Amino acid sequence: MSKCDIRIEVARVNYKMGDTVKGVVYVDVDKECRCDGLVISKFWATHGRGNRNSGGGENLELFKGVWNAGLYSYPFEFTLEDGPLTYRGNYINIDWYLKARADIPWAFDPSDSKEFIIERGERKVIDEPQVSLSESGPAEIKSKAKLSPYIMIIFPMLFAVLGLYFLFVQYDLIFGIVFTSAGTVISYRMIQSTLAEKKLGEVKYELDKDTLSPGDNISCLVSFTTRENVHINAIDVTLSGREVVVSGSGTNESTYTYHFHVDTIPVPKTGKIVKGTLVHENVVFELPEDAAASFNSSSNDIIWQVGISIDIPKWPDWSETLALTVVA
Numbered sequence: 464m465s466k467c468d469i470r471i472e473v474a475r476v477n478y479k480m481g482d483t484v485k486g487v488v489y490v491d492v493d494k495e496c497r498c499d500g501l502v503i504s505k506f507w508a509t510h511g512r513g514n515r516n517s518g519g520g521e522n523l524e525l526f527k528g529v530w531n532a533g534l535y536s537y538p539f540e541f542t543l544e545d546g547p548l549t550y551r552g553n554y555i556n557i558d559w560y561l562k563a564r565a566d567i568p569w570a571f572d573p574s575d576s577k578e579f580i581i582e583r584g585e586r587k588v589i590d591e592p593q594v595s596l597s598e599s600g601p602a603e604i605k606s607k608a609k610l611s612p613y614i615m616i617i618f619p620m621l622f623a624v625l626g627l628y629f630l631f632v633q634y635d636l637i638f639g640i641v642f643t644s645a646g647t648v649i650s651y652r653m654i655q656s657t658l659a660e661k662k663l664g665e666v667k668y669e670l671d672k673d674t675l676s677p678g679d680n681i682s683c684l685v686s687f688t689t690r691e692n693v694h695i696n697a698i699d700v701t702l703s704g705r706e707v708v709v710s711g712s713g714t715n716e717s718t719y720t721y722h723f724h725v726d727t728i729p730v731p732k733t734g735k736i737v738k739g740t741l742v743h744e745n746v747v748f749e750l751p752e753d754a755a756a757s758f759n760s761s762s763n764d765i766i767w768q769v770g771i772s773i774d775i776p777k778w779p780d781w782s783e784t785l786a787l788t789v790v791a
Contacts, residue, residue, distance in 0.1 A: 465496040465570075469562050471503070471577045474541035475778055476635025479584035483542050488525060488563045488575075490535040499566040501526040501739035505541045505559070512554040519545060525563075547758050549580045553721040554708045555763045583677070583756075583791060585773035624779055659773065659781035663695040666781055668771055674698070674788045678756040681787070683769050686743040691738050696774040700746040703770060704755060704789075709762040724751065756791040 473486035488503055502524050508517040525537035541561075550557040559581055562572040660666060664687045671682040683700050704724035710717050730744045748769075758765040767787040774780050 465492060465494045467492050467496055467498075467565060467570075467573045469501075469563050469565055469573045469575045471561055471575050473577060473579065476577075477582065478543055479550065479582050480543055480546065480581060481584045483540050484561070484579065485538070485540045486561065486577075488537045488539060490526075490530065490537070490565065492530040492532055492535070494532045496530045497568060498526060498528065498530060499568060500524055501535075501537065501563065503539050503561060503563040503564045505561055507547060507557055507559050508615075509555060509557055509760065509763045511552070511556045511660070511708065511763070513710050514712075516760035516763055518760065519547075519559075521633045543581055546581070546756060548583055548756050548791050550755060550758070551767070552706050552755070552765075553723065554706045554719055555758075555765065557758065557763075570651060654777075656779075656781045656783065658779040659775060660687075660690075662689065662691045662775065662778060663773065663781060664688045664690040666771075666773070666783075668783060668785070670769060670785055670787075673786065674790060675750055676790055677750055678752045679750050681748050681750065681769070683729065683746045683748070683771070683785070684744070685746070685771055686741070689738055689740050689742070692735070692738050693778075694735050694776055695733045696776055697733055698742075698744070698774075699727050699770075699772050700730065701725060701727040701770045701772075702748040702750075703705050704765070704767045707764045707766060723755065750789065757787070757789045 468491040470489050471486055472489065473484060473630070478484060484505070488501065490501065492758060502522050504520060504522045506517055506520040509515055521541060523539050523541075525539060526535070548558050559579050560576055561579065562574060562576040564572055566572055597708060644767065656666070666687040668683065668685050671684075672679075675681055685700065687697065701722070703722055703726070706719075706721045708719050710719065711771065726748055728746045728748070730742075731747065732742045736742070754767075755765050757767055767789050769785045769787060770782065771784075772780060772782045
């Protein structure tokens with residue numbers, strides 16, 4: 464049986480988005496050997512606390528045929544057009560790899576792999592319509608289309624009813640408590656903001672953009688006219704970035720969250736507010752220059768969002784979140 468050794472050589476391991484990875488695959492064969500395909504692949508893979516994910520695969524077939532004894536070289540190149548960037552986080556790590564493999568019939572397939580790093584390149588200019596956040600009043604803010612929460616709670620309420628069935632008909636304490644509690648809590652959360660608007664009036668909110676680059680500013684406008692006299696403890700607008708990972712599956716599935724960025728700006732309009740008062744506030748955040756790019760896979764996510772919360776004592780609070788995309 465012939466001996467076949469493979470190795471990958473690249474000029475460097477650090478690249479920026481948009482660069483081209485160039486290298487050579489060397490094959491050293493000690494006697495005649497048939498190869499059904501020498502393929503080099505470029506791909507990313509995650510590792511950390513969550514389940515492993517991979518993607519971005521691109522393959523090049525470099526050779527197919529018969530090797531005689533000797534040393535062979537096969538140049539290759541890949542253009543780094545798409546992310547994700549290399550990332551080192553708390554729960555998530557994202558790495559890029561090159562892997563060369565020779566398909567040798569009736570023998571062990573020799574292979575070699577090499578890790579490389581993709582960093583952020585030139586700062587991207589986001590070409591998208593920007594929303595002008597008016598300071599004049601709430602009439603200038605687009606209302607968010609919402610499905611009535613009273614319709615949405617039908618499904619979680621079915622869980623609660625099913626829980627009562629388990630409790631009082633099947634006498635199953637565990638399932639009864641779980642289903643009843645889950646259904647009740649989810650139902651309350653779905654109508655919580657609607658109940659808050661009985662006092663606050665319709666709360667309108669808008670971001671000037673939802674796709675941005677590190678270092679960009681983002682504005683969030685919050686506006687409402689109170690329907691009743693109301694006391695407000697706090698109005699907070701928060702820009703946050705977090706890692707969310709899933710480990711295991713089925714009954715052994717667990718979700719872990721780590722916030723790597725939290726920036727909360729309180730709105731000064733609090734305390735006792737009389738009926739008919741306009742609250743109209745614009746909050747501006749600056750995204751960090753080293754902000755992690757948004758990332759989504761089946762078990763590993765990097766998520767950015769703006770959250771708005773209005774704390775009303777002895778009454779349901781109002782809250783909403785708006786998703787952001789940070790580009791690589």
